Amino acid sequence: MALSFLGIESSCDDTAAAVVRGDGTILSSVVAGQTELHAAFGGVVPEIAARAHTEKLDHCVEEALHLSGLRLADLDGVAVTAGPGLIGGVMAGVMLAKGIAAGTGLPLVGVNHLAGHALTPRLTDRVEFPYLMLLVSGGHCQFLRVDAADAFHRLGGTIDDAPGEAFDKVAKLLGLPQPGGPAVEAEAASGDPARFALPRPLLDRPGCDMSFSGLKTAVLRARDDLAAARGGLSRQDRADLCAGFQAAIADVLAEKTRRALAQTRTPLLAVAGGVAANARIRADLEQVAQDGGAGFLAPPLRLCTDNAAMIAWAGIEAFRLGQRDGMALAGRPRWPL
């Protein structure tokens, strides 16, 4: 019989629980978002997130078990995100996992949230090590060479905002709805990406580090210049700004990915995170992989964005390598891979 693990995730603004088998079968995956709770504040409010996790976690776990058809006694272990993330939420998940482990005697495995994302291609597609992973979401942006389930090499990442965060902020600047990524992408479809000369930050510097906050400021300046000159933005102005911004992000991600692939020479490029849903960005990355002689993999979006199936899976991989955490497992707000 294959192993089966319960996974618990509560490090940002999604409360999630899942049951996954060691052969990669996802028996259940429940995700309860909190977008509406934070919408009025223009960002995730840590105290509100922590309280919502506390309220929703029990229910998510019960639901995940129910949908899986398994009882706690049928499981082989409990995996929980122990960081990095908002510490209130991380602690809520860790405490629940400890309670379950103590009550059932099941082994407890603390998982790094980034390892969860980074190992997802093995859950969905059984890929072999090594591979290059690009995580691009609202909270993450980094290149990882994944050598083993416990060996990650970071090649670079953003030194300020994540691209998703930049999409969200640009949407806000232009009066578009949240989440900003899909809204900006939709506007960009009818825009001219060449009309505004927006910067490609850090492309002139070697290495794989990226920066996106200056790009957002450049959009703000272009918007204000237009508004000052014409008293407002036309529909076309907005579409052109969105197209220019999206092209700048895509260019930076593509060029830095080209460098990361050249450095690692891995046979596969995998991408994860909400921003990987962007058609232009995804097509550019796919082209970079092809040019570099590498395969390209983007797992289904529901497994690329925050979820607990990836945590259960990362827990299974760590468990197979011998990891066991006792009641001393502590949540960590910062935890580089």
Ligand code: KG4
């Ligand atoms: O991975 P994710 O669901 O959550 C975390 O950040 O953890 O990513 C959400 C981010 C948001 O910033 C959203 O605006 C962005 O991904 N996003 C997109 C698109 N769809 C979602 N960005 C660009 N283009 C899209 N189509």
Ligand code: ZN
């Ligand atoms: Zn995440």
